[in-house]
Amino acid sequence: MLKDKINVESNTRFLIAVRDFVSRMIRASKIHREDENKVILAVDEAVSNIIEHAYEFKEDGSIEIEVEANEKEFRVFIRDSGKSFDPDSLPDININENVKRGKKRGLGIFLMRKIMDEVRYNFRDSITNELLLVKYIK
Numbered sequence: 277m278l279k280d281k282i283n284v285e286s287n288t289r290f291l292i293a294v295r296d297f298v299s300r301m302i303r304a305s306k307i308h309r310e311d312e313n314k315v316i317l318a319v320d321e322a323v324s325n326i327i328e329h330a331y332e333f334k335e336d337g338s339i340e341i342e343v344e345a346n347e348k349e350f351r352v353f354i355r356d357s358g359k360s361f362d363p364d365s366l367p368d369i370n371i372n373e374n375v376k377r378g379k380k381r382g383l384g385i386f387l388m389r390k391i392m393d394e395v396r397y398n399f400r401d402s403i404t405n406e407l408l409l410v411k412y413i414k
Contacts, residue, residue, distance in 0.1 A: 330358025
């Protein structure tokens with residue numbers, strides 16, 4: 277099993293480090309290369325949402341990104357202690373309606389759900405938000 281993690285501050289300037297970490301982990305795993313950019317996009321959206329919504333752009337927060345990979349799954353755990361938010365509470369988006377209205381924001385969770393095979397949220401120990409993104413390895 278492949279496993280590693282990084283911690284970054286809640287600042288968008290650390291998104292490049294997150295992308296580099298996930299890319300390195302993908303290349304060390306058995307995930308198909310054509311899925312690499314998609315998985316990186318899903319993780320980038322998740323971390324960006326945490327920075328904006330959980331920490332409200334305050335730079336004193338911490339975000340942990342942990343990757344576990346085996347022959348069947350590439351799993352990304354994203355943990356923070358910002359404001360809790362359950363993505364399952366959002367309704368499904370009508371993408372055609374959003375395009376018609378010219379809406380350019382609010383698609384992060386939609387993208388995560390479309391790209392990844394599983395998206396799960398857990399509020400652990402009443403202090404930690406944990407988002408799990410899973411991509412099956414075929």
